[in-house]
Amino acid sequence: MSTHRQTLGGTTFTFDSLIELLAKATPRRSGDELAGCAAQTDLERAAAQWALADVALTTFLEDLVMPYETDEVTRLIIDTHDTAAFAPIASMTVGELRDHLLSVASAPDAATTLAALGPGLTPEMVAAVSKLMRNQDLIAVAKACRVTTAFRTTIGLPGTLTTRLQPNHPTDDPLGIAAATLDGLLLGCGDAVIGINPATDSPQATSDLLHLLDDIRVRYAIPVQSCVLSHVTTTIGLIEAGAPVDLVFQSVAGTEGANRGFGVDLAVLREGNEAGKSLRRGTVGDNVMYLETGQGSALSAGAHIGTGGRPVDQQTLEARAYAVARELDPLLVNTVVGFIGPEYLFDGKQIIRAGLEDHFCGKLLGLPMGVDVCYTNHAEADQDDMDTLLTLLGAAGVPFVITVPGADDVMLGYQSLSFHDALYARRVLGLRPAPEFEAWLDSVGMLDAGGRILDLAPEASPLRALTDATAAHS
CATH class of the missing domain: 3.20.20.70 (Aldolase class I)
Structure with a gap:
């Protein structure tokens, strides 16, 4: 389990795991508060989002939110991951993936590019990048995706x-x-x-x-x-x-x-x-x-x-x-x-x-x-x-x-x-x-x-x- 730190507004926040970082970077919702994993303040949430932006995408293939040995959904995610589709973005961080998606979404061949990228993304990568996106970002990229x-x-x-x-x-x-x-x-x-x-x-x-x-x-x-x-x-x-x-x-x-x-x-x-x-x-x-x-x-x-x-x-x-x-x-x-x-x-x-x-x-x-x-x-x-x-x-x-x-x-x-x-x-x-x-x-x-x-x-x-x-x- 990796530790992540971010200083914001003169306060240093420590997130003891990727799981905690993902939870505290999430826009506020009552379910996470009920589960006891939500950010306590907007400042902590913003710090978590800053820290999450710097996490390498490869981290999500190694630091698993559910154990591989005991969760068949995790085994499905890892065992079916398409490394060839992942290769073009393998060196990116979560923040860089956000910028890449927005850039691709504005290109003429967006639907084809995004369809080819999809098998290389794990759900945790996609969830992570969504936490860094405004509503209009979510709309722009989703509009560019074509699934029939x-x-x-x-x-x-x-x-x-x-x-x-x-x-x-x-x-x-x-x-x-x-x-x-x-x-x-x-x-x-x-x-x-x-x-x-x-x-x-x-x-x-x-x-x-x-x-x-x-x-x-x-x-x-x-x-x-x-x-x-x-x-x-x-x-x-x-x-x-x-x-x-x-x-x-x-x-x-x-x-x-x-x-x-x-x-x-x-x-x-x-x-x-x-x-x-x-x-x-x-x-x-x-x-x-x-x-x-x-x-x-x-x-x-x-x-x-x-x-x-x-x-x-x-x-x-x-x-x-x-x-x-x-x-x-x-x-x-x-x-x-x-x-x-x-x-x-x-x-x-x-x-x-x-x-x-x-x-x-x-x-x-x-x-x-x-x-x-x-x-x-x-x-x-x-x-x-x-x-x-x-x-x-x-x-x-x-x-x-x-x-x-x-x-x-x-x-x-x-x-x-x-x-x-x-x-x-x-x-x-x-x-x-x-x-x-x-x-x-x-x-x-x-x-x-x-x-x-x-x-x-x-x-x-x-x-x-x-x-x-x-x-x-x-």
């Missing part, structure tokens, strides 16, 4: 913003889910995925919902993918039983212990990925995994203690979850940035910052990184904060966001984005849906001459009979 994936629609194309249509219902009522799905489709949402959080993890209930969504898709020939967000082992069993599974879902985290708390390890995640691919249900691609993450998940599981018994900051652990995601070649990854609660991200300012960090880190590591722009009702945040984060993410080239009826998820009990919010972002920022989905919207008469969603009453919609698709499931 595909199943029935293509995610991440320049100039597009796709959406997850989230028609959750507290009792998984088919009519309620169909009504919310109709609402979203009428407003041009669902091109990333129509994804339901089921009220239970019952295999039969999950199967019923999968059949409901697939019936809707087939009846209206909609080029979308569906997902019921059950545990990966439930989905593997349903694949073996012949259920119409498009995407395989799982929440993942950045430590072996936190993933164990989710009931998974790398082996079962790989099994789920292979099971999904075996169905060959995609039409324009075969990315089949849908993964969710969120700052604070390892801390909430008590799995945040790193090498030497030191608590690791939540943003570094979040970035490590992206190593797990990268291994699985997913169609979609998103951070549920404000969902875990104010214990981890206290207010709108912290949620906005964390959303930009997660998006930057994910895309730089090569992921189709979306964001659930959201907050819980007991957080010091409101919908104005979500408008701000959505607009910033749209400017940063976010591949997809999550949308729910009226921005209020009545099953999970939190606030996200509405279908109308996605229309706002597309219109103001000049963004479009996924091309396959946009062509379908046009084919059924839901777009005007300028490519905007028509204001159609449900009874005048080409989808007016959608709820009939639930008759066999009621």
